Amino acid sequence: QVQLQESGPGLVKPSQTLSLTCTVSGGSISGGGYYWSWIRQHPIKGLEWIGYIYSSGSTYYNPSLKSRATMSLDTSKNQISLDLSSVTAADTAVYYCARGGHSGYDQIEYWGQGTLVTVSS
Amino acid sequence: QSVLTQPPSVSGAPGQRVTISCTGSSSNIGANYDVHWYKQLPGTAPNLLIYGNNNRPSGVPDRFSGSKSGTSASLAITGLQPEDEADYYCQSYDISLSGVGVFGTGTKVTVL
Numbered sequence: 001q002v003q004l005q006e007s008g009p010g011l012v013k014p015s016q017t018l019s020l021t022c023t024v025s026g027g028s029i030s031g032g033g034y035y036w037s038w039i040r041q042h043p044i045k046g047l048e049w050i051g052y053i054y055s056s057g058s059t060y061y062n063p064s065l066k067s068r069a070t071m072s073l074d075t076s077k078n079q080i081s082l083d084l085s086s087v088t089a090a091d092t093a094v095y096y097c098a099r100g101g102h103s104g105y106d107q108i109e110y111w112g113q114g115t116l117v118t119v120s121s
Numbered sequence: 122q123s124v125l126t127q128p129p130s131v132s133g134a135p136g137q138r139v140t141i142s143c144t145g146s147s148s149n150i151g152a153n154y155d156v157h158w159y160k161q162l163p164g165t166a167p168n169l170l171i172y173g174n175n176n177r178p179s180g181v182p183d184r185f186s187g188s189k190s191g192t193s194a195s196l197a198i199t200g201l202q203p204e205d206e207a208d209y210y211c212q213s214y215d216i217s218l219s220g221v222g223v224f225g226t227g228t229k230v231t232v233l
Contacts, residue, residue, distance in 0.1 A: 017168055037222075039224075046210065046227040047167070047210055047224040048123075048224070049223060051221060052220070052221065052222075060219065062219070063221075081204035096166055104221075104222065105155055105214040106155075106157075106172075107157035107169055107172040107173070108169065108212070111166035111167060111168075113232065114166050
């Protein structure tokens, strides 16, 4: 059973970079040809896809983030990371790490529990 | 930002049937991309309910069913139960979003 656990600071100041890590257990992030995602949920709002990183390292980002997002894999630690630069209050959300299928069109099969990040001075 | 529109809320009495629509366009559902559905309880991550338009993962009751036609999809819940009260989201893929998926606006189901 694949398990995902997000970690990172719960409070980030405006204009700084938000950095989160997702630790995966029960499977290798570099094997199986899966898509690994970061998804966020704003308070009282719906879900927004931040981007994918494929097990090969290829990345796809939501254009609405205007190139502020960067995702990477650390295969030695079996972790996926997210950096989101120049944050504002609008980036306050619960951030989820998730694993999809073998295609970017597939469903999300595994989710982390989510971590709340608040952007405030 | 979402390009998939759902009704904000639906409600029904126990035992009734409710449906949730997910309306898209020719760049997502209408482009023949699959639709998936998730159920989210307060304070928890979404959980897969339907995948590939009309398939249930193991453990999901057959009271839940999905369908897709044209640029829309629907989730039906028959024999509504108190534990069905939750938020529900559809998900698909949109060719205008640089390879990233998209979620619906979400629907709150209330069991009266």
